[in-house]
Structures are given as structure tokens and as C-alpha cells.
Amino acid sequence: MEVQSELASGEVRHLQRCINDLISLLGLPAIWRDGDPSQVLHTLLDALIRMLRLDLASVSLTDEVGEAPVEIVRLAEQRTPMPSAHEICEALSECSKSDSRRWPPLLRNLMGEGDVSFVPLPLGLQGELGVIVAAARRTDFPRQTEALLLSVAANQASIALQGARLLSHQKRVASQLDQRVVQQTAELATANEELKLELAERRLLEEKLGQEEGELKRSEARKAAIVDSALDCILTIDHEGCITEFNPAAEHTFGYRRDEVLGMPLANVIIPLSLREKHREGFAHYLATEEARVLGKRIETTAVRADGSEFPVELAISRIKLEGPPAFTGYLRDITERKRAEQELRRSEAFLAEAQHLSRIGSFSWRVATDEIICSEQLYRIFQIDRDAQMTFELIGSRIHPEDLSKFQEHLERSRRDRSDVELEFRLQMPDGAIKYVHVAAHFRRDHGRLEYIGAVQDVTERRAFEEALSKARSELSQVARVTSLGVLTASIAHEVNQPLSGIVTNASTCLRMLGADPPNVDGARETARRTIRDGNRASEVISRLRSLYGKKDPTIESVDLNEAALEVLALSLSELQRNRIIVLQELADGLPRVAGDRVQLQQVVLNLLRNASDAMSTIDDRSRDLLIRTEPDRDDRVRLSVTDVGIGFEPQAADKLFGAFYTTKTEGMGIGLSVSRSIIERHHGRLWATPNKGPGVTFSFSIPCRPQGLTSDDTPATHTPSVSDAA
Amino acid sequence: MDTLPREAHSCVMELCQERRVVERPLVSVVDDDESVRESLPDLLGEFGFAARTFSSAEEFLASDCVDQTRCLILDIAMPGMSGPQLQQELKLSRREIPIVFITASREEAVRPQVLEQGAIECLFKPFSDTALLDAVNSALHSK
Numbered sequence: 001m002e003v004q005s006e007l008a009s010g011e012v013r014h015l016q017r018c019i020n021d022l023i024s025l026l027g028l029p030a031i032w033r034d035g036d037p038s039q040v041l042h043t044l045l046d047a048l049i050r051m052l053r054l055d056l057a058s059v060s061l062t063d064e065v066g067e068a069p070v071e072i073v074r075l076a077e078q079r080t081p082m083p084s085a086h087e088i089c090e091a092l093s094e095c096s097k098s099d100s101r102r103w104p105p106l107l108r109n110l111m112g113e114g115d116v117s118f119v120p121l122p123l124g125l126q127g128e129l130g131v132i133v134a135a136a137r138r139t140d141f142p143r144q145t146e147a148l149l150l151s152v153a154a155n156q157a158s159i160a161l162q163g164a165r166l167l168s169h170q171k172r173v174a175s176q177l178d179q180r181v182v183q184q185t186a187e188l189a190t191a192n193e194e195l196k197l198e199l200a201e202r203r204l205l206e207e208k209l210g211q212e213e214g215e216l217k218r219s220e221a222r223k224a225a226i227v228d229s230a231l232d233c234i235l236t237i238d239h240e241g242c243i244t245e246f247n248p249a250a251e252h253t254f255g256y257r258r259d260e261v262l263g264m265p266l267a268n269v270i271i272p273l274s275l276r277e278k279h280r281e282g283f284a285h286y287l288a289t290e291e292a293r294v295l296g297k298r299i300e301t302t303a304v305r306a307d308g309s310e311f312p313v314e315l316a317i318s319r320i321k322l323e324g325p326p327a328f329t330g331y332l333r334d335i336t337e338r339k340r341a342e343q344e345l346r347r348s349e350a351f352l353a354e355a356q357h358l359s360r361i362g363s364f365s366w367r368v369a370t371d372e373i374i375c376s377e378q379l380y381r382i383f384q385i386d387r388d389a390q391m392t393f394e395l396i397g398s399r400i401h402p403e404d405l406s407k408f409q410e411h412l413e414r415s416r417r418d419r420s421d422v423e424l425e426f427r428l429q430m431p432d433g434a435i436k437y438v439h440v441a442a443h444f445r446r447d448h449g450r451l452e453y454i455g456a457v458q459d460v461t462e463r464r465a466f467e468e469a470l471s472k473a474r475s476e477l478s479q480v481a482r483v484t485s486l487g488v489l490t491a492s493i494a495h496e497v498n499q500p501l502s503g504i505v506t507n508a509s510t511c512l513r514m515l516g517a518d519p520p521n522v523d524g525a526r527e528t529a530r531r532t533i534r535d536g537n538r539a540s541e542v543i544s545r546l547r548s549l550y551g552k553k554d555p556t557i558e559s560v561d562l563n564e565a566a567l568e569v570l571a572l573s574l575s576e577l578q579r580n581r582i583i584v585l586q587e588l589a590d591g592l593p594r595v596a597g598d599r600v601q602l603q604q605v606v607l608n609l610l611r612n613a614s615d616a617m618s619t620i621d622d623r624s625r626d627l628l629i630r631t632e633p634d635r636d637d638r639v640r641l642s643v644t645d646v647g648i649g650f651e652p653q654a655a656d657k658l659f660g661a662f663y664t665t666k667t668e669g670m671g672i673g674l675s676v677s678r679s680i681i682e683r684h685h686g687r688l689w690a691t692p693n694k695g696p697g698v699t700f701s702f703s704i705p706c707r708p709q710g711l712t713s714d715d716t717p718a719t720h721t722p723s724v725s726d727a728a
Numbered sequence: 729m730d731t732l733p734r735e736a737h738s739c740v741m742e743l744c745q746e747r748r749v750v751e752r753p754l755v756s757v758v759d760d761d762e763s764v765r766e767s768l769p770d771l772l773g774e775f776g777f778a779a780r781t782f783s784s785a786e787e788f789l790a791s792d793c794v795d796q797t798r799c800l801i802l803d804i805a806m807p808g809m810s811g812p813q814l815q816q817e818l819k820l821s822r823r824e825i826p827i828v829f830i831t832a833s834r835e836e837a838v839r840p841q842v843l844e845q846g847a848i849e850c851l852f853k854p855f856s857d858t859a860l861l862d863a864v865n866s867a868l869h870s871k
Contacts, residue, residue, distance in 0.1 A: 499832050504854065506767035513857070
């Protein structure tokens with residue numbers, strides 16, 4: 001009973017130990033929580049050696065699990081001799097090669113040394129994980145409980161290894177995954193960066209595009225606005241010559257609507273029939289060779305409207321810079337007006353040139369500061385200076401008559417100084433010696449702050465010649481007038497001559513009678529003979545006076561007593577005046593200064609004035625026909641002679657008409673008389689005028705200088721032309 | 729004209745003798761020309777007439793000779809009153825003196841005018857002595 005109890009108590013202890021070991025083993029996974037396979041195997045092998053007092057424990061794995069070694073051999077301490085780990089491994093590897101299911105649970109004398117019981121414990125259900133080998137020299141090994149513990153440990157290890165393996169795998173996968181994620185992340189980041197860059201670029205591009213697009217849009221809008229509102233016709237055509245654009249101005253100009261002509265060949269629409277072939281050729285030529293004949297140039301040609309009318313146009317064609325087949329823009333302007341204006345301008349210029357040529361007037365401008373002179377063609381012609389030459393005062397001076405040069409320069413300097421308007425006349429001497437008279441009139445002005453004279457130079461040579469001819473004609477006319485007067489005064493002349501003749505005849509008759517008497521009255525006869533001689537002389541005086549008045553004689557300047565001259569005229573015309581019942585009153589100033597002039601011509605004027613006065617009173621019957629002839633000193637060392645009548649006179653308003661009468665073409669009467677008189681007085685540097693009286697009638701007066709000024713001869717007409725009205 | 733016709737001469741002589749006791753008939757001359765006024769009286773005197781001269785119509789009218797004048801030798805154109813005006817003046821005052829007009833003018837138209845107004849003759853200067861004598865005689869015998 002005691003043995004049994006001892007046995008029983010030993011068994012209990014053993015079981016208790018076994019349960020403790022089992023609990024320890026079962027507690028191992030808690031330690032293995034991290035699942036490091038290496039730790040699992042080491043702790044397991046250590047636990048088995050300790051629990052089962054093994055001499056050797058090893059593990060061999062089929063695959064690497066995590067970082068754990070494939071094989072581990074643990075030997076219990078102080079257990080000698082034991083096969084080396086290598087030997088054990090080889091033995092085990094022999095075992096492992098065989099089918100583990102057929103493994104004997106116990107391997108005896110595996111290495112030929114003693115009895116060592118080897119218990120292989122497969123890891124995993126089919127031993128696919130590897131194998132654990134537990135070995136002990138004990139003979140009782142493995143006891144039942146030990147086998148149980150070993151299988152539990154193997155299960156635990158399998159589970160742990162499975163877990164570790166799984167974990168390792170997971171870890172690996174995770175790591176791989178992580179790596180992949182990192183890699184992908186990096187790739188993504190790179191891609192992202194690239195994308196960002198791309199985006200940025202794209203944005204830039206878009207912005208640019210946007211801008212370009214905006215600009216393009218604006219440009220398009222602008223172009224459309226320009227095209228629509230352009231005053232010029234704008235047409236575009238494609239490579240086939242068909243119209244693709246036709247702006248409102250074109251519609252207006254050509255009389256087509258845009259939609260009518262779009263797509264139509266340009267040639268058929270606006271090009272006149274006569275030019276179409278040329279257009280087609282040119283167009284084809286360009287398309288074939290790209291040799292432009294008209295591109296980029298302004299050309300003038302003819303276009304045709306919808307109604308068939310042709311008109312001049314200015315045309316500029318440019319090629320539209322676009323990809324693809326060429327297209328063209330034509331800018332077209334109706335230049336009818338311009339052509340007309342050009343033509344008018346040309347005509348006007350031609351007219352001006354012709355007018356300048358005909359009127360012999362050249363124009364010029366003179367910049368005072370620079371002495372720059374610009375002349376019209378005609379001026380070069382007048383001066384006979386080569387047109388290419390630059391006009392200078394030196395050059396002009398070389399053409400001026402030496403006698404007039406100082407006068408010209410004097411005027412020039414005065415103009416430079418005074419900047420007043422200029423008017424002067426001087427002579428030119430041409431290289432061939434010909435003399436020209438020119439009249440210069442220039443107006444001073446400021447042109448944009450520059451001081452200049454604008455003027456005209458007229459070649460008055462012909463006018464001079466004409467004036468000379470006129471003056472000669474006047475002179476001859478005055479001669480005619482004298483003769484005319486002679487005719488009119490025949491009676492008066494006859495009277496003047498017949499008076500002394502009558503005396504002569506009577507005296508001679510008386511003389512004869514006295515001599516024939518018985519006794520002859522010699523004394524009486526002598527007296528009558530003496531009277532006969534005297535009357536004969538008287539008659540001779542009358543004749544010579546008439547001859548001096550009516551004979552043609554060149555004008556001569558002499559010192560003339562105007563009173564004496566007037567009295568002579570009165571004496572000659574007295575009978576005619578008396579016949580017209582004119583009462584002549586005289587108020588001749590005493591001590592009147594003598595005047596310088598042509599006596600006969602001045603008497604001619606007095607005679608004219610007397611006759612005019614007489615004529616003006618021929619119808620006056622209600623008052624005495626008083627004629628007053630008066631002489632008096634005038635201001636400025638002049639002498640005035642006036643003839644006052646009480647005739648029909650003239651209305652003050654008719655003064656101009658009277659003045660006009662001076663130029664009458666009547667060959668007799670008042671007009672020619674006054675005209676001739678005026679020219680005579682002007683030649684004496686005097687003036688002749690008429691004023692209505694306060695009472696009835698008119699007073700005609702002339703005033704001439706006393707000091708000799710040289711008679712303005714027939715070839716130098718008077719420059720001062722007093723009018724009748726200015727004194728009226 | 730060296731000698732007067734015989735009959736005329738005898739007639740003149742007869743007249744001279746006849747009027748020896750009586751006054752010779754007065755012939756007045758009105759002319760503004762001095763030559764005429766100087767030469768005519770001598771010739772008229774040769775003819776046996778008394779003669780007075782006046783330089784203007786006004787002077788004649790103002791003189792005391794108007795009524796004694798048997799014949800008036802009168803110039804036509806004169807300053808102031810002309811010959812025909814004096815003729816009218818005398819006619820109006822009923823002093824009908826026979827008038828012989830003389831004129832230096834050659835205007836023929838004036839002659840019939842003055843003759844129509846009653847003038848005896850109108851002589852154009854210069855005239856012959858016989859023409860004057862005939863005219864004066866006609867004037868003296870007109871009544």
C-alpha cells in the first residue's frame with residue numbers, strides 16, 4: 001500500500017509537473033506575441049530541453065520563416081559525448097528526406113553512438129514547415145506525457161511559425177506593399193510634379209493662348225470693324241479668284257450686295273471685260289510662279305460697277321498670310337474724284353502757267369532771313385535764267401539794267417528793313433542787250449513765324465510799248481483835235497482874218513480915190529496907205545498865231561505866262577463866243593508866276609475848256625451866259641487856271657460819268673477834248689478836274705507846277721493819274 | 729476900179745453941190761473892229777457923206793446920232809449887243825434907220841435872215857468901195 005501510494009504520489013507529481021510544463025508551453029505564445037520565429041524556436045527549444053531534460057533539441061525548417069535561421073540545434077549542457085550538430089543535421093536531413101509520416105517516432109542509434117532516442121516532431125499538419133527533433137539518452141524517453149508535451153510544443157510552434165510565417169509574409173507583403181506604395185508615391189509625386197509643371201505650362205500656354213485668342217478675337221473684331229467701316233473697298237478672294245469678303249464700302253461703290261457676290265469670280269464682278277483676260281493671266285501666273293506683278297504695289301486701273309459703268313480705281317493687293325492655298329485682299333478706292341481733282345489741278349496749273357506766260361507775270365517768294373528765293377517758271381523765263389539755276393539776288397542783279405541797279409538795291413534793303421509791301425518798276429538788260437521793263441509788287445507776310453515776301457513780277461515791256469503807242473496815238477489825236485477845232489473855228493478864223501483884210505481893202509480904195517481927186521489928196525492917201533500896211537501886218541499876225549496854234553509841232557518846254565496864253569486863246573475864240581452870246585469875264589491874277597510847259601498844248605487845253613463852257617450854256621436863256629476865266633497861284637508852287645460856266649452842269653453823282661466821258665470814243669465834242677486835255681495836263685505833271693458850282697454850272701480847273709520838271713514825253717507816260725472825282 | 733463910172737461920179741458931184749448948203753447925210757458905223765472904224769469914215773467922206781463911228785451897239789444907242797443917222801453900217805457879231813439885236817431894238821423903238829450889215833463871217837445863212845428883217849444889204853468883209861456906195865445909196869433912197 002505504501003508503494004502504491006508512493007507510486008501514486010510520484011505519478012501525481014509527474015502529472016503535476018507535466019501540467020505545469022503544459023501550461024508553460026501553452027503560455028509560450030503570449031511571449032511570442034511579436035511572432036519573431038527565431039525567438040519562437042529558441043524559446044521553444046530551450047523550454048523543451050529544460051522540461052524534458054533533453055540532450056538535444058533541434059529544429060529544421062523547410063523554408064525560411066522571417067529572419068530565423070533554417071536550422072537550430074540546441075544541446076543540453078554537460079551531455080557528452082554527443083554527436084556534433086553537423087552530424088545531427090546530416091542525420092536529420094536524411095530523415096527529413098524521407099516521408100515524414102513514415103518517420104519512426106523513435107530513432108535509435110542514429111549516429112551509432114549509444115542509444116539516443118530521437119523524436120521528430122513534424123511542424124505543420126503534413127510537416128510542411130519543417131521538423132523539430134528532440135533527443136534524449138534516456139531510455140524512458142519519450143514517456144507518454146513527454147510525447148504529449150512534445151506534440152503540444154510542436155503544435156504550438158507550428159501555430160507560431162505559421163503565424164510568424166504569415167506575419168513575415170504579411171510583413172513582406174506589407175513591406176513590398178509599402179515599398180510599392182513608396183515607390184508609387186514617389187512616382188506619383190514625380191508624376192504630380194511633372195503634372196504640376198505641365199499644368200503650369202499648360203496654364204501659361206492657355207493664358208498665352210487665351211491672350212492670343214483674345215488678341216485674335218479683338219484683332220478679328222477690329223478687322224471686322226475696319227473692314228466694315230472702311231471707306232475703301234476691301235475685297236478678299238481665295239486661290240481660285242472667288243470673292244470671300246466684300247465690305248460695305250465695296251457694296252456701295254460697286255452696287256452689289258455682299259451676298260450676291262460672295263463666291264463669284266472676282267473677274268466677272270468688278271473687272272471690265274477688256275481687262276479680264278489680263279487679270280486671269282496675271283492671277284494664273286502668280287499661282288504658278290509666285291511671281292507677283294501687282295502684289296504690294298499701288299496701281300491705278302479701271303473697275304466696273306454693277307450698272308456697267310467704268311471708273312478709275314487705285315488698287316493694292318496683298319496676300320493673306322495663312323496656311324493653305326493663297327488668298328488675297330484687295331484694297332480698292334474709287335479715285336474718280338481724285339482723278340478729276342488731279343486733272344483740274346493739272347489744268348489749273350496749266351492755266352496758271354499759261355496765264356503767267358500770257359500775262360508775262362512770274363511769281364516768287366523770298367524768305368527774308370535766308371534769302372531763299374523760289375520762282376515760278378515764268379519768272380525764270382522773264383529773267384532768261386536757266387530753270388535749274390538757284391535764284392539769288394546776285395543772279396537777279398546780273399540781269400538788272402545798270403542804271404536801275406542802285407534803285408533796285410535801295411528797295412531791296414528797304415524791304416528787308418521795313419517789311420512793308422513793295423511796288424516798283426525797273427528795267428532788265430538781257431544778255432543779248434534787249435531791254436525789258438518789269439513791274440514788281442510784293443506783299444510781306446509771316447508764314448509760320450518765317451518772314452517772307454510773296455510777289456509777282458510782270459514783264460511790262462509790251463505794255464510800255466502799248467503805252468507808248470497809246471501816247472503817240474493821243475498825241476496824234478490831239479493833233480486831230482486841233483484840226484477839228486480848226487474846222488469848227490473856221491468862221492472865227494475868217495472873222496479874224498477878214499477884219500484886217502476889210503480894213504486893207506477899204507483903205508486901199510480910199511487911197512486910190514484920194515490920189516484920183518483933183519487936186520489929189522496926197523496926205524490923205526499917205527494916211528490910208530499907212531493904215532493899209534498896218535492892217536496887212538495885223539492880218540499876218542493873225543495867220544501866224546493860227547499857224548502856231550494849229551500847226552503840227554513837237555512839244556517843247558518853255559516858260560509860259562499863262563495869262564498871256566489864255567488871252568491869246570480868248571482873242572482867237574472871242575468871235576465864236578460872242579456869236580454864242582457868251583459874256584467872258586476875266587480874273588487874271590497879277591504877277592502870276594510863269595509855268596514850265598508847252599505853250600501851244602496848254603492853249604489847246606484852255607481852248608477846249610472855253611468851248612466846253614460855251615457848249616454847256618448854249619441852251620441857257622433865263623440868265624446871262626457868263627463865262628469866267630480865272631488864273632491864280634496854287635499851293636505847292638503851282639498855277640491854277642479855271643473856267644467857270646453857268647451852264648447845265650452835272651449832278652454831283654454824275655461826276656464819275658463825266659470822268660468816264662474823258663475816255664469816250666467819240667471823235668468830236670467834249671469827250672475827246674477832255675481826254676486830250678487831261679493827257680496834256682498830266683504830261684505837265686499837273687492835274688485836271690471838274691467841280692460842280694454852288695450855283696448853276698461847272699468849274700473845270702487845271703493846276704500845273706511852275707518849276708520845270710521836264711515834260712513827260714510821249715515815250716514816258718505819266719505815273720500819277722489824278723482823277724477828276726478826287727477834287728470834286 | 730481906178731475910176732468911178734462917169735454917171736456915178738457926176739451924180740456924186742451933183743449931190744455934193746446940192747448939199748453944199750444943206751448938211752451932208754450922216755452915215756453911222758457900228759463895229760467893234762478898229763480897222764473898220766478907222767478906214768470907213770475916210771471912204772464915206774470921199775463919197776460925200778458925213779460919218780460917225782461907234783465901237784458897240786450900246787454906244788450908238790446912247791449917242792445923240794440915232795435920229796440924225798440916214799444910214800447905219802452895222803457889224804453883225806459884236807460883244808454885248810449884236811448887230812441883229814440892234815436892228816430889232818431900233819425896229820421896236822420905231823426908229824427905222826436903213827441898215828447895211830457888214831460881217832467878217834462867211835456864214836451865208838445870216839444874209840437872208842437880216843434882209844428879211846428889213847436890212848438894205850449885207851456885205852461880207854472885205855467888200856469893194858462900189859459895193860458899199862451902191863448899198864449906201866440904196867439906203868438913202870429907200871424911202
